[in-house]
Amino acid sequence: MEILSPPLIDTLRLVLEFIATAAFALSGVIMAARKRLDVVGVCVVGFLAAFGGGTLRDVLLDQRPFFWVRHVEFVWGILALSLAAMVFMRQHHIQPTERAMQWPDTIGLGLFAAVGTDLASALGMPALVAVMMGVTTGVFGGVLRDVVCNEIPQAFRDHRPYALCAFAGGWVDLALRQVAAPEWLPVLACVAVTAGLRALAVWRNWELPAWRI
Amino acid sequence: MEILSPPLIDTLRLVLEFIATAAFALSGVIMAARKRLDVVGVCVVGFLAAFGGGTLRDVLLDQRPFFWVRHVEFVWGILALSLAAMVFMRQHHIQPTERAMQWPDTIGLGLFAAVGTDLASALGMPALVAVMMGVTTGVFGGVLRDVVCNEIPQAFRDHRPYALCAFAGGWVDLALRQVAAPEWLPVLACVAVTAGLRALAVWRNWELPAWRI
Amino acid sequence: MEILSPPLIDTLRLVLEFIATAAFALSGVIMAARKRLDVVGVCVVGFLAAFGGGTLRDVLLDQRPFFWVRHVEFVWGILALSLAAMVFMRQHHIQPTERAMQWPDTIGLGLFAAVGTDLASALGMPALVAVMMGVTTGVFGGVLRDVVCNEIPQAFRDHRPYALCAFAGGWVDLALRQVAAPEWLPVLACVAVTAGLRALAVWRNWELPAWRI
Structure with missing residues (x-):
């Protein structure tokens, strides 16, 4: 990865971010479809799922402008995607299967965290x-969608x-920052650990301890 | 309208704003009554319906003080209205009919947008x-009320x-701003288009395309 | 109380605040258990119940850093408490009874208000x-937990x-501020009035007027 020139990394990152944002938005559209929302509801829930986590983080950290104000083309993209998915x-009469969503969602969780x-x-x-804040960015879009x-x-x-995967990834990120790693390493490690753990959890069917009835 | 002196327009606008805010608050009180909330719930839901949209907008845009901090008399008014409506x-054993609410709600949507x-x-x-942000101001009071x-x-x-009516009105507002119209025209046009489209939608029973079962 | 030295009052206040925060967190854990949430849900709902009211207040008043950013040890404490309560x-197969929670919750409401x-x-x-804002601090943690x-x-x-108890306590606080009481008196009076009214309401089984069916 070191041999990639910075602009290429930036482009790659923006592409990955768009894929992740789109995956989150799609999860919102699917939920909206299940609930028989109208076209406004589909777009709002898609938007909330895609941008809700990062926006809540920025409100809590008092950061402005939001990502979707700086990159308003993402909002157009998510609106177009929501409408296209709804029409499709x-x-x-089909929905994107949960399995098809798994990969972009996993990468999205890692990137957002x-x-x-x-x-x-x-x-x-x-x-x-x-x-x-990493966990909030990755998870609260889905939380707002569901609420x-x-x-x-x-x-x-x-x-x-x-x-929990994002939680683990975040600690790896901070730990690597302590040992003065090259700037891009903690970020990459956080994405890899978060997405890797999540992929493992899905693949191996890991389950958190449940309540007894 | 041009012949009205500015203070008169300001007074007119404040009166319209109070009517609109009151209409939104009433929609909250009615919802609270349906859910058999207590007096605290009635007032909070009335407040959320009336000021929630504008407050969310101001949080997102990082604007302070809020409208209801600058005009604390509006809060007293909404509290008194909520209590009076509850007692009434x-x-x-009657509720304001949905039809009676239609007009102030329509004007409110236009003004808030x-x-x-x-x-x-x-x-x-x-x-x-x-x-x-216009749509958020007009619509998210009701969204918070329902959530x-x-x-x-x-x-x-x-x-x-x-x-969608507020969405259309907002674009008309911005378009008129581009052609250097007198300052009050875009605002007035936004109110007229938003409220007009909404009135048409209710009168002609327009429906957005629904999901097939 | 006047004879207590300031550091002692500060320590006492921090201890009381931790007890109150813990009581609110426990109410979140109990709700999460009723809903069969997983360990992440338990911790998040515990956190929301404990810190949600104060955080919403700080967002509305545009205050940073949040209490839980300044006192990150409280977050560790609430996480540990949530996990311990869940395991326990x-x-x-038992839950803290509602009665056992009553006292810390009552004191917490007073302190937060x-x-x-x-x-x-x-x-x-x-x-x-x-x-x-006092009512929001005391009540909206529970509101977010329930939503x-x-x-x-x-x-x-x-x-x-x-x-309503916090509402009454807040007015007493402000009234005493007008008559130039010693600095600590309004705070103490607010806690006493709020918690006292709440204790009376629970003890005497006060009920707000309900809707007729």
């Missing part, structure tokens, strides 16, 4: 808060590690 | 974001254009 | 807004005075 799902942890850490937040759709957030009742 | 509804779009536009937000009352927001599942 | 409840009213008042907020767990907030439908 209406015409074909790394971005959030890094930003909070750069602002001098205590370690635990920085990690929490607006009148469901208990999946991230809180799924019993399959999701937020 | 308990004694007479214009105020939100204008503020965001004056702060240099990109066009799409400014329009979204707190454990309902999927009506604005997202009603299939009757509501947020 | 799983092993013993006083802290919120004081902060808003010191920032020059109008009296009504300052009192509302995330897909319930209508207990504070809005319980018909037993809770937010």
Whole structure:
């Protein structure tokens, strides 16, 4: 990865970010379709799932402008995607399977966790808060999506590690920062650990301890 | 309208704003009554419906003080209105009909959309974001009201254009700003287009395309 | 109380604050257990119940850093408490009774109301807004807990005075400030009035007027 020139890395990162944002938005559109929302609801829930986590993080950290104000083309993209997905799902009576969403969602969780942890850490937040901000960025888009759709957030009742993967990834990010690694290493490690753990959790069917009835 | 002196316009606007705020608050009180909330719930939900949209917009745009901090007499008014409406509804076993609410709600949507779009536009937000802030101002009071009352927001599942009217009005506002119209024209046009489209949608029973079962 | 030296008062206040925060967190853990959330859900809902009210107040008043950023040891404490409570409840099939929670919750409401009213008042907020910020601090942790767990907030439908006690306490706080009482008196009075009214409401089984069916 070191041999990639910086602009190429930047482009790669923006492409990955768009894929991740799109995956999160799609999860919102699917939820909105299940709840038979109208076209406004589909777009709002898609937007919330895509940008809600980062926006909540920026409100808590008092950062402006938001990502979607700086990159308004992402909002157009998410609106177009939401509408296209809605039309497609209406015409074909099919929904993107959960499995098809798994990969972009996993990468998205890793990217968002790394971005959030890094930003909070750069602002001098205590370690635990920085990690929490990474988790918030990755997870709270889905939480807002579920709350607006009148469901208990999946991230809180799924019993399959999701937020916990971002939590672990965040600590790896901060730990590598301590040992003066090259600048890009902690970010990359956070993405890899978060996404890797999540992929493992899905693949090996890991389950968090449940309540006995 | 040009012949009205500025103070008269200001007074007119404040009166309209109070009517609109009151209409939104009443929608909250009615929802709270349906859910059998207590007096605290009635006042909070009335407050959320009335001021929630503008407050969320100001948090996102990082604007302080809020409208209800600058005009604390509006809060007293909304509290008194919520209590009076609650007492009235308990004694007479009647609720304001949805039809009676239609007009103030329609004007409120127009006014709030214009105020939100204008503020965001004056702060240099990109066009799409400014329009979204107008929609947020007009619509998210009702969204918060519904979320707190454990309902999927009506604005997202009603299939009757509501947020879309504010969306259209916002674009008209921004377009007129480009052609150097007199200062008051874009605002007035936004109110007229938003409220007009909404009135048409209700009168002609327009419906957004629904999901097939 | 005047004879206590300032550091002792500070320590006492921090101890009381931790007890109150812990009581609020426990109410979140219990709710999460009822809803069969996983370990992530338990910790997040515990955190929301404990810090949600103060955080919302600080977002509205544009104050940073948050209490839990300044006192990150409180977050560790709440995380540990949530996990311990979860393990304990799983092993013993018992839940802290509502009665056992009553006292710390009552003291917490008083403390949080006083802290919120004081902060808003010191920032020059109008009296009504300052009192509302006190109520928000005391009550909205529980509101967020209930919204995330897909319930209508207990504070809005319980018909037993809770937010109203904090409302009354806030006005007492502000009134005493007018008569140039010693600095600590308004705070103490607010805690005493809020907690006292709440204790009376629970003990005497006070009920707010309900809707007739």
